[in-house]
Amino acid sequence: MSLMSKLLMSTVTATVALSANAQPDNKLLVKYVKRAVVKNPEVTVKGVTVIESKTDERLPGWTILLTTMDLEYQKKEIHAPEMMFVKDGLITGHLVNLKTGNDYRDEIKPTVPQSYYDDAHLLFGNKDAEHKILIFSDPQCPFCQEIVPEIFKASRENPTKISVYYYHLPLLRIHPVSDILTRIMHVAQHEGKMDAVEKIYSLKIDPRETDMTKILAAVKSHAGYSVTAAQVDAKEVKAAMNADEMAAGKMMVSGTPTIYVDGEWDKMRNGYKKLIK
Structure with missing residues (x-):
């Protein structure tokens, strides 16, 4: 169990009454988090920040709040992502489709902030390309090995149409080797050795x-x-890896590859193919 799992425990059935507004008062959100999300008494809820408010055609009438919970645990600040569903004065952290058993919490992701498309993460294609693809990946992940190189290839061959922005998310419990491999990739990218990255x-x-x-x-x-x-162990390289991990957390990314096309989550991971027809 991860540290975050120990700190937090969401419940499918917990709901609290809110105002009828789609955007509840922040004090009510904090109250909800204290009562229904954060179960560890050693964790202090300092606040809740709504990063994005969105809707989904599959959930008529519901507003989806993508938030960051500002917490304190053992004198350390923690900023943990949390999804909330709001409708008619009710709020819950989970909505489950009874027919499929799918939790919509796992079906929805935040929209990529514009700030994520920076020069430091541009791997292939032109920064002013018609479409932007953003990837969270681990080079040892079998699914990544199958899909990600194909996206690289599509961007290399269509640089004015597709740009690729790359974030490292090594799955160290499964592939400890990726700790060093991703740092090597980071150094290679910043030396302009994109072929080595690939x-x-x-x-x-x-x-x-x-x-x-x-x-x-x-x-x-x-x-x-x-x-x-020495290059791989440099402080700035490790700091960059930590920053990528934090970016993944804010985007509620937990697995690889997680891919976005023009800011929106590409669940099927094949959206790039439509861009090069």
Whole structure:
């Protein structure tokens, strides 16, 4: 169980009465979070910030609030994403389709903020391309290895039509090797070695490997890219990885690959194909 899971516990049935407005008073949102979301008495709820308010045609009459909960735990500040569904003075964290069993909480994602499309994360294509694709990925994830290189290829071949913005989200419990691999990719990207970034997706390596020397040698052999341990361990590189992880949290991303096309979540991960027809 993750630290966040220990701190928070949402419930499907918890609802509280709110005002009839689609955008409830912030004090009521804080009250709701204290009563129905944050169950750990050691966690203090400092506030709730609504990042985005949206609707969904599958949920007529409901307003979906994508929020950040500002918490304090053991004197540390924590900013945790939370989704809320509001309708007719009621609020809940879960809406489940009885026919399919699907929780709409897992079907909806925030819209990508414009600030996420920055030069530091532009991997392929032109910054003024007609369409923007944003990716959260781990190069050792089998689904990523199948899908992400194809998106890279589409952007390389259509740079004026598609730009790719890339965020690292290594799944360290499954692929500890990705800790070092993603940092190598970050250094390579900022050296302009985009080919090395792409080749790391086809690297065959023990997913549990953590020996820096072995990983650097494997990358050099496979991708022809040389980098030092000092470069990979640099503070600014680790800070960039942490920033990408925080960005994923704000976007309520928990798995890879998570892909957005022109700001909206591409659940089927194949939306890029329609852009190059």
